[in-house]
Amino acid sequence: MIRAGIIGGAGYTAGELIRLLVNHPAVELRFVHSTSNAGNRLTQVHGGLEGDTQMCFCETYDLHKVDVVFLCSAHGQSEGWLAEREIPEGLRIIDLAQDFRDEHAGFVYGLPEWQRERIRTARRIANPGCFATAIQLALLPLAAAGLLQDDVHVTAVTGSTGAGVKPSATTHFSWRTANLSVYKAFTHQHLLEIGRNLRHLEPAFDHEIHFVPMRGDFARGILASVYTHCDLTEEEARRLYADYYAASPFTHTVxxxxxxxxxxxxxxxxxxxxxxxxxxxIVSVIDNLLKGASGQAVENMNLIFGLDETEGLRLKASAF
Structure with missing residues (x-):
C-alpha cells in the first residue's frame, strides 16, 4: 500500500483528495494536517465523507511514515514548507499550489498528457492550475505540431469552488446565483504557465494568448472556448487531436x-x-476540483508509483 499524507486539509481540493484517497485500492491515508482543525473529525469539515472515514485532523505528523505527501495549502505556502523541513530521502511530493509550476527545486510539471514519462520518474510534482489544464489540453496538439501561428483567444467560465473555501463577496450565494461576471481579464495568473509550456513545445510561438476568465453561477466545472487561425481542415484537426491523445485515458476528442x-x-x-x-x-470541459486539481494529483501519484493511471479515478459523471 502507498502511505499518503495531506498538508492543509480543510479546503475544497483537500476534501476531494481525501475522498479519492480513502477509496483508492492501493492507498493508506496516514494523516490529514490542519492547524485550525486539529483534533476535529474530517467529517466535521468535509460532510460528504460521513461513513467513509473516522479520521481526525492532526497538527503534527511524521514524514518518515509516508511515501507521498500532497501539499494543499494556499498558494505561496508550499515553498516555505519545503524550505523549513528536512525531507526524507525517497519521499514523493505533489504540490497542488502554484509555487513550483516553473519546475524549480526539482519539480516536474504534472500534466500527464504532455509529460507522462517525466512524471513516472519524478520525486516532486507541481500539479497544474485548473484553468491552465483546460486551456493547455485544448492547445497542446497544435503546439506539438508547430501549428500555433497566430494569437489565441480564450473565454472560460468556472464554478464557485474555483475561488476556494474561504468566503468572499463574489462567492457568496446571494451574489453568485443567477449571475455571471468577468474577472482578471487578460491578467490571470495561469497565463504564465500556459504561455511557458506552449512555447516549450513550440519555441517559435511568439503570439499573444488573450484570456478572459468568468465566474459562473454553479459550483464546479470549467468550460473553455478557445479559437485561433489554423490552416488545417476540420477532419485534419480532429485526427491530430485524436492521435495526440490516443494514449491518454482521460482525455477524449468527441x-x-x-x-x-x-x-x-x-x-x-x-x-x-x-x-x-x-x-x-476548441471547446474544453473539465471538473476544476478533479482533473483541474485533486484528480490530476492522484493520476500523477499513480504514474509515480507504477500503477494504472486510472486507478481510483474511474468515476461517473453527475449527469442529473
Missing amino acids: DGDVDLKQVVNTNKVLLHVARHGGMLH
Whole structure:
C-alpha cells in the first residue's frame, strides 16, 4: 500500500483528495494536517465523507511514515514548507499550489498528457492550475505540431469552488446565483504557465494568448472556448487531436457538443474541435476540483508509483 499524507486539509481540493484517497485500492491515508482543525473529525469539515472515514485532523505528523505527501495549502505556502523541513530521502511530493509550476527545486510539471514519462520518474510534482489544464489540453496538439501561428483567444467560465473555501463577496450565494461576471481579464495568473509550456513545445510561438476568465453561477466545472487561425481542415484537426491523445485515458476528442455535466465528478477532459471560416475552435470541459486539481494529483501519484493511471479515478459523471 502507498502511505499518503495531506498538508492543509480543510479546503475544497483537500476534501476531494481525501475522498479519492480513502477509496483508492492501493492507498493508506496516514494523516490529514490542519492547524485550525486539529483534533476535529474530517467529517466535521468535509460532510460528504460521513461513513467513509473516522479520521481526525492532526497538527503534527511524521514524514518518515509516508511515501507521498500532497501539499494543499494556499498558494505561496508550499515553498516555505519545503524550505523549513528536512525531507526524507525517497519521499514523493505533489504540490497542488502554484509555487513550483516553473519546475524549480526539482519539480516536474504534472500534466500527464504532455509529460507522462517525466512524471513516472519524478520525486516532486507541481500539479497544474485548473484553468491552465483546460486551456493547455485544448492547445497542446497544435503546439506539438508547430501549428500555433497566430494569437489565441480564450473565454472560460468556472464554478464557485474555483475561488476556494474561504468566503468572499463574489462567492457568496446571494451574489453568485443567477449571475455571471468577468474577472482578471487578460491578467490571470495561469497565463504564465500556459504561455511557458506552449512555447516549450513550440519555441517559435511568439503570439499573444488573450484570456478572459468568468465566474459562473454553479459550483464546479470549467468550460473553455478557445479559437485561433489554423490552416488545417476540420477532419485534419480532429485526427491530430485524436492521435495526440490516443494514449491518454482521460482525455477524449468527441464529435458532438460538450457540456459540464458530462465531466463533473470525473477526471475526464472532453474536447470538441470544429472549424469556422479560418478559425479552429476548441471547446474544453473539465471538473476544476478533479482533473483541474485533486484528480490530476492522484493520476500523477499513480504514474509515480507504477500503477494504472486510472486507478481510483474511474468515476461517473453527475449527469442529473
